[in-house]
Amino acid sequence: xxxxxxxxxxxxxxxxxxxxxxxxxxxxxxxxxxxxxxxxxxxxxxxxxxxxxxxxxxxxxxxxxxxxxxxxxxxxxxxxxxxxxxxxxxxxxxxxxxxxxxxxxxxxxxxxxxxxxxxxxxxxxxxxxxxxxxxxxxxxxxxxxxxxxxxxxxxxxxxxxxxxxxxxxxxxxxxxxxxxxxxxxxxxxxxxxxxxxxxxxxxxxxxxxxxxxxxxxxxxxxxxxxxxxxxxxxxxxxxxxxxxxxxxxxxxxxxxxxxxxxxxxxxxxxxxxxxxxxxxxxxxxxxxxxxxxxxxxxxxxxxxxxxxxxxxxxxxxxxxxxxxxxxxxxxxxxxxxxxxxxxxxxxxxxxxxxxxxxxxxxxxxxxxxxxxxxxxxxxxxxxxxxxxxxxxxxxxxxxxxxxxxxxxxxxxxxxxxxxxxxxxxxxxxxxxxxxxxxxxxxxxxxxxxxxxxxxxxxxxxxxxxxxxxxxxxxxxxxxxxxxxxxxxxxxxxxxxxxxxxxxxxxxxxxxxxxxxxxxxxxxxxxxxxx
Amino acid sequence: xxxxxxxxxxxxxxxxxxxxxxxxxxxxxxxxxxxxxxxxxxxxxxxxxxxxxxxxxxxxxxxxxxxxxxxxxxxxxxxxxxxxxxxxxxxxxxxxxxxxxxxxxxxxxxxxxxxxxxxxxxxxxxxxxxxxxxxxxxxxxxxxxxxxxxxxxxxxxxxxxxxxxxxxxxxxxxxxxxxxxxxxxxxxxxxxxxxxxxxxxxxxxxxxxxxxxxxxxxxxxxxxxxxxxxxxxxxxxxxxxxxxxxxxxxxxxxxxxxxxxxxxxxxxxxxxxxxxxxxxxxxxxxxxxxxxxxxxxxxxxxxxxxxxxxxxxxxxxxxxxxxxxxxxxxxxxxxxxxxxxxxxxxxxxxxx
Numbered sequence: 118x119x120x121x122x123x124x125x126x127x128x129x130x131x132x133x134x135x136x137x138x139x140x141x142x143x144x145x146x147x148x149x150x151x152x153x154x155x156x157x158x159x160x161x162x163x164x165x166x167x168x169x170x171x172x173x174x175x176x177x178x179x180x181x182x183x184x185x186x187x188x189x190x191x192x193x194x195x196x197x198x199x200x201x202x203x204x205x206x207x208x209x210x211x212x213x214x215x216x217x218x219x220x221x222x223x224x225x226x227x228x229x230x231x232x233x234x235x236x237x238x239x240x241x242x243x244x245x246x247x248x249x250x251x252x253x254x255x256x257x258x259x260x261x262x263x264x265x266x267x268x269x270x271x272x273x274x275x276x277x278x279x280x281x282x283x284x285x286x287x288x289x290x291x292x293x294x295x296x297x298x299x300x301x302x303x304x305x306x307x308x309x310x311x312x313x314x315x316x317x318x319x320x321x322x323x324x325x326x327x328x329x330x331x332x333x334x335x336x337x338x339x340x341x342x343x344x345x346x347x348x349x350x351x352x353x354x355x356x357x358x359x360x361x362x363x364x365x366x367x368x369x370x371x372x373x374x375x376x377x378x379x380x381x382x383x384x385x386x387x388x389x390x391x392x393x394x395x396x397x398x399x400x401x402x403x404x405x406x407x408x409x410x411x412x413x414x415x416x417x418x419x420x421x422x423x424x425x426x427x428x429x430x431x432x433x434x435x436x437x438x439x440x441x442x443x444x445x446x447x448x449x450x451x452x453x454x455x456x457x458x459x460x461x462x463x464x465x466x467x468x469x470x471x472x473x474x475x476x477x478x479x480x481x482x483x484x485x486x487x488x489x490x491x492x493x494x495x496x497x498x499x500x501x502x503x504x505x506x507x508x509x510x511x512x513x514x515x516x517x518x519x520x521x522x523x524x525x526x527x528x529x530x531x532x533x534x535x536x537x538x539x540x541x542x543x544x545x546x547x548x549x550x551x552x553x554x555x556x557x558x559x560x561x562x563x564x565x566x567x568x569x570x571x572x573x574x575x576x577x578x579x580x581x582x583x584x585x586x587x588x589x590x591x592x593x594x595x596x597x598x599x600x601x602x603x604x605x606x607x608x609x610x611x612x613x614x615x616x617x618x619x620x621x622x623x624x625x626x627x628x629x630x631x632x633x634x635x636x637x638x639x640x641x642x643x644x645x646x647x
Numbered sequence: 648x649x650x651x652x653x654x655x656x657x658x659x660x661x662x663x664x665x666x667x668x669x670x671x672x673x674x675x676x677x678x679x680x681x682x683x684x685x686x687x688x689x690x691x692x693x694x695x696x697x698x699x700x701x702x703x704x705x706x707x708x709x710x711x712x713x714x715x716x717x718x719x720x721x722x723x724x725x726x727x728x729x730x731x732x733x734x735x736x737x738x739x740x741x742x743x744x745x746x747x748x749x750x751x752x753x754x755x756x757x758x759x760x761x762x763x764x765x766x767x768x769x770x771x772x773x774x775x776x777x778x779x780x781x782x783x784x785x786x787x788x789x790x791x792x793x794x795x796x797x798x799x800x801x802x803x804x805x806x807x808x809x810x811x812x813x814x815x816x817x818x819x820x821x822x823x824x825x826x827x828x829x830x831x832x833x834x835x836x837x838x839x840x841x842x843x844x845x846x847x848x849x850x851x852x853x854x855x856x857x858x859x860x861x862x863x864x865x866x867x868x869x870x871x872x873x874x875x876x877x878x879x880x881x882x883x884x885x886x887x888x889x890x891x892x893x894x895x896x897x898x899x900x901x902x903x904x905x906x907x908x909x910x911x912x913x914x915x916x917x918x919x920x921x922x923x924x925x926x927x928x929x930x931x932x933x934x935x936x937x938x939x940x941x942x943x944x945x946x947x948x949x950x951x952x953x954x955x956x957x958x959x960x961x962x963x964x965x966x967x968x969x970x971x972x973x974x975x976x977x978x979x980x981x982x983x984x985x986x987x988x989x990x991x992x993x994x995x996x997x998x999x
Contacts, residue, residue: 185961188790188791205793
C-alpha cells in the first residue's frame with residue numbers, strides 16, 4: 118500500500134503526462150503481478166464493490182475525531198471529497214500497517230455482508246495504522262470513487278512501455294469484462310493466445326470537434342460525411358452464435374436492448390459493427406430523451422420497449438469473417454459493412470447510416486443546418502483513407518455539431534463544486550422571467566474560466582440571501598448566456614421545459630437582470646425544436 | 648450590513664469594531680478618526696484614518712505601506728486610557744508586531760485578537776493568552792480538517808524540494824504573502840542549497856523588517872539586469888499574486904511551490920496547479936483555535952472572518968455564548984488577495 122500511496126501522491130502532484138507515465142512505469146516494475154493487476158483495474162474503473170456504506174464511514178470518522186456529525190458534514194462540503202475529509206479529520210496514526218495493495222483490497226472485499234460492529238473494528242484499525250496518504254487511498258478504495266488524473270489511456274501507455282509491447286495490443290487486451298478475480302496478469306497481458314474472450318470489444322475510435330471551417334479540410338472527395346446520430350455509441354459483436362453489445366463506457370449492455378437479440382442468428386459469426394444505439398420509430402429517430410428513459414433501468418419492461426424502441430444505426434465494420442479489419446481504410450470497411458448488411462437482412466434492427474452526398478462543403482453545411490429537425494446533432498466527417506484508430510485522435514474523424522441553442526438566464530442559486538473546484542461556487546441554477554417571477558429551468562456548471570469562477574465565488578459570498586446546506590440563494594443580478602443541445606417538454610420541472618446539456622457560454626456582464634429571456638422565449642424554442 | 652446599537656463595550660458597526668465609550672475603532676474598514684491597528688495586513692490596516700495606533704514593531708511596516716499617516720506606536724503590554732477605557736496591546740503571534748487588543752472598562756474585559764496563531768515561529772512575538780470576558784476571534788481555518796504540522800517539518804519539506812530542484816537544474820519558485828509568510832519562509836530556508844532571490848514586493852518588506860533590527864538570510868532582489876541563466880538551482884520567493892504572471896516567465900525550468908494553510912486541500916492544490924503545496928499558515932489551526940478560545944476563559948465569543956457560522960454553532964453546542972459578526976477582514980485568502988495590490992504595483996514597476 119505504501120508504494121501505491123506513493124504512486125498516487127506522485128501522480129497527483131504533476132499535470133505532465135510524461136512524468137505521470139514515468140511514475141507508472143517505475144511503479145509497475147516495483148510491484149508484484151497482483152498489485153500491478155489491481156492498479157490496472159482501479160485505473161480502468163474496475164473497482165472492488167463497495168462493502169461499507171459511506172454514512173457509516175462518516176459516523177465513525179466523526180466519532181474518532183471527536184466532533185459532531187454535522188461538523189463532519191460541513192467539513193465534507195468544504196473539502197468536496199469524502200475520502201480526503203476523513204483522512205484530514207482523523208487523529209494522527211498510531212501504528213504502522215505494512216500490508217500490500219492487494220491485501221488491503223482483500224480486506225475491503227472481506228467486509229461484505231459482515232456485522233456493522235465488525236466492519237467498524239476493521240476500518241478503525243486500518244485508519245489508526247495508516248499514514249495520511251495511505252488513509253486517503255484506503256478511503257478511496259472503500260468508497261469506490263478513484264479519480265486520480267490518470268486516464269485509462271495513460272495507464273495503458275505506461276503498461277505498454279513496461280511490457281515493451283505495442284500500445285494498441287495492450288489496449289485491446291485490456292478491453293472487456295475482466296477483473297483481477299477472474300484472470301491473472303500472465304493470462305491477461307502476456308499469454309501467447311489470450312484466453313479466448315469472445316465478448317472482447319475493440320477500443321472505440323473517438324472524433325474531435327471540428328475546429329474552424331470545413332473548407333479547410335481540403336477536397337470533399339477525400340471525405341465521407343454522415344449524420345451525427347443522437348443516441349449512445351455502441352459496438353455490436355456476434356461471435357460463436359453469441360451476441361454482445363458494448364456501450365462506449367465499456368459497459369456490457371446486451372441485456373438492456375433485447376431488440377438486438379435476433380442478430381445472434383441473423384448475422385454471421387465473426388462480425389463486429391460500430392454504430393449508434395438509437396431510439397427510432399416510424400422511419401425516424403426519436404429524441405435522446407426517449408432513450409434516457411431506458412438507461413439505468415434494471416428491468417426492460419414491455420411498456421418501455423413499446424415507448425422507446427431502438428435500432429442500431431451502423432456506420433463502421435471492425436471485424437469481418439472473424440478478421441480484425443481496423444487497419445483497412447474506411448472506404449473498404451464501409452463497402453464490407455454494406456455487403457454484410459445486404460447479404461444478411463436484419464428486419465431493420467440494423468440500419469445503415471446513410472452517406473451524405475456532397476460536392477462542395479457549402480452543400481454539407483446546408484445539410485448540417487437542418488440537423489435539429491432531423492433529430493441529429495450535426496455531421497460526422499471521416500477521411501475515406503483512415504484506419505480505425507484507438508481513442509480520441511485528431512486528424513481523420515471530426516464531429517461537426519450544429520450550433521447550440523442559446524438563452525440569457527439569471528443565476529438564482531449557487532453551490533460549491535467538489536474536487537478541484539471545492540471551495541468555489543461553480544454549480545448554478547438559472548431562471549428566466551415569467552411575468553414578474555423568475556422560474557428556474559436549468560443547472561449548469563461548466564463553460565467559465567477559473568478566473569471567472571473565482572470572481573463569481575467572491576460575488577456569491579457577498580450576495581447570499583439564504584443558505585440551504587451547501588446551496589445558497591443569491592440576489593438575482595448575474596446574467597449568463599446558456600447554451601444547450603436540445604429542448605423538451607417536461608412534467609418534472611416547474612418551468613415545463615427540460616434542456617439538454619446546458620452550459621455557460623459566457624457571463625453577460627453587459628446585461629441587466631431585466632434583459633434576460635422569458636419563459637415565453639423558451640416555449641418558442643420548444644415549439645420549433647422540441 | 649444592519650447595525651443595531653447596543654451597550655457592548657465593542658460593537659460591530661458598518662465602519663469597524665467600535666468602542667463607543669472611547670470613540671475609537673479597531674482595524675476599521677472605513678475611515679475613522681482614531682484607529683487601533685492589530686497588524687499591517689491590508690484587510691486590517693487601511694488607508695484614510697485620521698490617526699493610527701499600533702505596536703512599535705508593527706508600526707514601521709504600516710507606515711511603509713500607508714505612507715504619510717499620523718502614527719503613534721505603543722509597546723506590548725503598556726496600558727493607555729482613553730475616556731476611562733483602558734487599552735493594551737498583547738502579542739498575537741501572527742506576524743512581527745501583530746497584537747491582540749485588550750479593552751477594559753469598569754472591570755469588563757474584551758479582547759479583539761485580529762489574526763493570530765499559537766505556534767512560536769521565531770519571528771513574531773509569541774502569542775500570549777489574555778484572560779477576558781469576551782473574546783473576538785477569527786475563524787479562517789475553523790474546521791476540523793485543518794491541523795498544522797510543526798513548522799520545522801514543513802521547512803524540512805521545503806528544503807528537500809529545493810534540494811531536488813537544484814539537483815535537476817530547476818528554479819524553485821515559492822509563494823507566500825510578502826508580509827509575514829515570506830519572512831517566515833526565509834528564516835526556515837537552508838541557505839547552503841543556493842541563493843535566494845526575492846520579488847520586489849517581498850524585498851521591500853524585508854528591508855523594512857531588517858531596518859527594525861531583525862536578521863533575515865541574505866536575499867537578492869530580482870531585477871531586469873540579472874540574466875535569466877542565474878536563476879536555475881536557486882530559489883525565488885514571491886507573493887501569491889505573482890503566480891502565472893508575465894514576471895514569472897523568466898524563471899525556467901521552474902518548479903512551483905505554494906505555502907498556505909489552504910494547501911491542506913487537494914482540490915486547492917490542483918486548482919492552483921502547484922507541483923507542491925506546503926501547509927504553512929500564520930493563522931491558528933483547528934486544535935489551537937479551540938485551545939485559544941478555551942484558555943481565555945471567555946464566556947462570550949464573537950466569531951469573525953472565516954468559517955464564521957459553522958464555528959459559532961460549534962461553540963454554542965459546547966455551551967459558550969457565541970455569535971457571528973460580519974467584518975470586512977479576509978484572513979488568509981487562497982488567491983493572495985491580501986497583498987495583491989502590492990504585487991501588481993511591483994510588477995508594473997518592474998516591467999521593461
